[in-house]
Amino acid sequence: MKATNKQRQIFFGIIGCLFLSGLTVNSAAAQVRTQTYTYKQVGDLEIKANVYRADDEKVRPVVVWIHGGALIMGGRDGLSKRVKKMFLDAGYAIVSIDYRLAPETKLPAIIEDIEDAFKWIREKGPELFAIDSSKIAVLGGSAGGYLTLATGYRVKPRPTVLVVFWGYGDLIGDWYSKPSPHRRHQKPKMAEEKVRKQVSGPAIANSKDRNGNGGAFYQFCRQRGIWPKEVSGWDPHKEAKKFYPFMPVKNVSKEYPPTLLIHGTKDTDVPYEQSVMMAEQFRKFHIDHEFITIAGGEHGLGGGDPEKINEAYKKVFQFVHQRMSVK
Numbered sequence: 001m002k003a004t005n006k007q008r009q010i011f012f013g014i015i016g017c018l019f020l021s022g023l024t025v026n027s028a029a030a031q032v033r034t035q036t037y038t039y040k041q042v043g044d045l046e047i048k049a050n051v052y053r054a055d056d057e058k059v060r061p062v063v064v065w066i067h068g069g070a071l072i073m074g075g076r077d078g079l080s081k082r083v084k085k086m087f088l089d090a091g092y093a094i095v096s097i098d099y100r101l102a103p104e105t106k107l108p109a110i111i112e113d114i115e116d117a118f119k120w121i122r123e124k125g126p127e128l129f130a131i132d133s134s135k136i137a138v139l140g141g142s143a144g145g146y147l148t149l150a151t152g153y154r155v156k157p158r159p160t161v162l163v164v165f166w167g168y169g170d171l172i173g174d175w176y177s178k179p180s181p182h183r184r185h186q187k188p189k190m191a192e193e194k195v196r197k198q199v200s201g202p203a204i205a206n207s208k209d210r211n212g213n214g215g216a217f218y219q220f221c222r223q224r225g226i227w228p229k230e231v232s233g234w235d236p237h238k239e240a241k242k243f244y245p246f247m248p249v250k251n252v253s254k255e256y257p258p259t260l261l262i263h264g265t266k267d268t269d270v271p272y273e274q275s276v277m278m279a280e281q282f283r284k285f286h287i288d289h290e291f292i293t294i295a296g297g298e299h300g301l302g303g304g305d306p307e308k309i310n311e312a313y314k315k316v317f318q319f320v321h322q323r324m325s326v327k
Contacts, residue, residue: 069144146248149169184299
């Protein structure tokens, strides 16, 4: 059956919109190549990154994904499926990084790993996996959102653009340094001696390599309000200033990268107010930023309007691609 003129107009209109938005249209999905590299070694511990990209040698723009897990759990395989598909379809390469985890490793060394990962991406990425490392977008959720915010002032040169999903810029507020009242943190309690055995092994850079249950340790921290001390070794009530170099909310300046914040108003793991605080700092310093609020959204946006969530993810791509495309 032949297409009508109106059908042809609609089809070519859609194609035109895709090109204008920076996307490319392929007759068949490109094959994705996944490679794992060791970007840093500390003693016997290899700290790794996964690289996802089209299986060709074309130089690609790059997105770095930083996983969440309260700095205690998770690993490089925890790449958001929506982020992965969105940016691979648009021709980007994605680097998803591991970093040493708490409490076996403390906060300063964790941030050092993040800094070293970006040095490696900039210096080795063009040769190893054909990227343009002159511009780097950084995305992460929850604790990965915290680390994404930290790259905005700890990584030099600074990244080009940041996207923070339900993240935080404060490490010592009551939400983390006092016992949590939320049901999600009241799962079956484990005796302290037993729970500390879960994280008593050697340093790890991926929770799959931990013999114990990091999730049980996180629950313990939230029940007691001791997360800041356990991940840093410092008392947030008596040594607050030691945390300041590691707190994005204390380190925004006029040089901070453009940033998109996304957060649900009903988040009981990372309070919505954490993104409100960062947005206030961005306004104070006139930083290019946007703040997308998902009404009723829990941690991860569950319970929010699916249509609004879809719109938020579309905005993620637009926000990143516009700033990565500036000459």
